[in-house]
Amino acid sequence: MAPKRTRDGESNPAGSGADQVVKKRKGFSVGPANLPDGTYRRKTQKIKSDLIQKAKVKKAYAKIKAQELSTNAPKPIFTTAEEEKGETRHQQPKPERRPERRPERRPREANGHPRQRKPKPSAFAKEMEIAEKRKQEAEARQREREARQKDREAMARAKRLDQNGKRRLGRESNVLLSRVQRMVGQN
Known part of the structure; x- marks a missing residue:
């Protein structure tokens, strides 16, 4: 509960500052607190x-x-008799000190030379690996399609009859042999 309001002229018997609770300061937040x-x-x-x-x-x-x-004494507002006569003392103002920035700390090896940093890993290295894998798979599928199309065309040429109306078994066997070799080489 809030303390009672005092009337004008009356003072708080317990003391005005004793009843107030000092709130503990909390830190500030940047961005959402539940980010993964x-x-x-x-x-x-x-x-x-x-x-x-x-x-x-x-x-x-x-x-x-x-x-x-x-530490610096404030300048007087009034002027002295010497200043009125023109005899002023010249004082150089002291430059203001600024806090120094922390010097950069560079790790050093035993021989005194700075250590070489490892290159920072790319933020998208995993995604790039996946993309490269997909690209290679797509190229492999394309080569397979082209090989099957080439086989079909070669078999169609081999199945054409010669001038006498006979089948060209030698050409057909060559096409079939290359197909079997490719199948055995894949497995």
């Missing part, structure tokens, strides 16, 4: 980590800036 592990989830995690890093840098910058402002 994959490209989209990794992308949202990267965005979130970048936002966190930027917030840390901003916080560090604000802290340093506050320190600088507290």
Whole structure:
């Protein structure tokens, strides 16, 4: 329940700040929370980590800036007698310090040279393998169709009668032999 409202002029006997509960801050979310592990989830995690890093840098910058402002004495609004005469002291303003970015850490080998990174695997390597397999299967089916068509044409030529009206058994046997060899070679 909410605390009772006090009348004007009255004070809360328990203390005004003692009754209020400090809410615990929750983190922020980027993207849907129920994404499966994959490209989209990794992308949202990267965005979130970048936002966190930027917030840390901003916080560090604000802290340093506050320190600088507290150490520098504020300039007086009024002018002194020396300044009115034209004898001004020239002071160079101190440059503001900015938080340094974290240096890139590069893994080093024992000999001091940077390690060679492995190439990043392609995001679509599996899909490309499947596509290549399908392409090879389609080419094999096409070759098989062409071979059967060639056999049919060769058998049709071989079955034509010669000038005397007799069958050409030698040509027919050659076509049948090549067909059997191909069948035996496949199995």
